[in-house]
Amino acid sequence: MFKGQFLHSIDSKGRLSLPARLRKNVAEDADNSFVMTLGIDKCIEIYPKDQWKLIEEKLLKLNFFDQREARFIRMMLQNAQEDTMDAQSRILIPQSLLDYAGIKNEVLILGVLKKIELWNNEIYNGYLSGSPETFEQIASQVMRME
């Protein structure tokens, strides 16, 4: 499981070096490959290949002859892109994804359980402060352990 935050930079070729701390939590099955796509929030989501496979399996079970489900499959896949780390542990982030997330040079990398998120730092701070509830309020509702 991924956790923590890191401030890295994306070079002129669109490459991002994945933090060593996060790399340690990537399974062997991932073959050093990742799938990145748009997040529901204004960020980029990165899944290790083995985790992405689980998503694909769910998509395969859907009925493509159902209009709604077909549309959903296209939406999930259209912005997905796979890449393998180079010898320096970097992956190439497509410009289109960077534009969507408003990321230029500086990136905020968040470890979020099974995936990694990339944020524009300012946008993320706005997102946090824009929350109507406090962390304590959300925590008490979401984390109630039976």
Place this chain on the structure above:
Amino acid sequence: MFKGQFLHSIDSKGRLSLPARLRKNVAEDADNSFVMTLGIDKCIEIYPKDQWKLIEEKLLKLNFFDQREARFIRMMLQNAQEDTMDAQSRILIPQSLLDYAGIKNEVLILGVLKKIELWNNEIYNGYLSGSPETFEQIASQVMRME
């Protein structure tokens, strides 16, 4: 599994070069051959030969004496055409299919799990924006992960 979108062009001879990223996901068994046919939506569907074989097997199991099923079988087959990639990884798209999908020079190529779809870019954008529901709504209903 195919994923991602690509903007390519169809040359004056009706040839389309398949994106390298999609080619990497084609099985050896496909023998560099593809079967293309009409999509359910206004697009062209392209199956690697090995995947198409699975579809044919399913069609064989249908009941040809059922009017609806017979009709479906004809729809799938009458516009199907097989072609093998040339040395430049291109396949020839029949003019009739291009006309159906409204594709002229510019093509939007979509990787959709086991098949590849070709769209007119404007038509696809219209298709996406025509959804009454948001991505989040569909996602929360369809993808609920246990």
Place this chain on the structure above:
DNA sequence: ACTTATTTTGGGAAGTAGTGGGAGAAAGTG
């Protein structure tokens, strides 16, 4: 505190991908 190892960042060279067009082969036509 200094040395060593690892991590992050930068850029040049080589290879690949996408596109266009021409010559020869095959097919269709009168």
Place this chain on the structure above:
DNA sequence: CACTTTCTCCCACTACTTCCCAAAATAAGT
């Protein structure tokens, strides 16, 4: 059977992507 048209295979150019080498920065160990 000769002619025209269509199709297929081959070569070529440009732009981009990947691979490789290396410096700078951070972390770890003695």
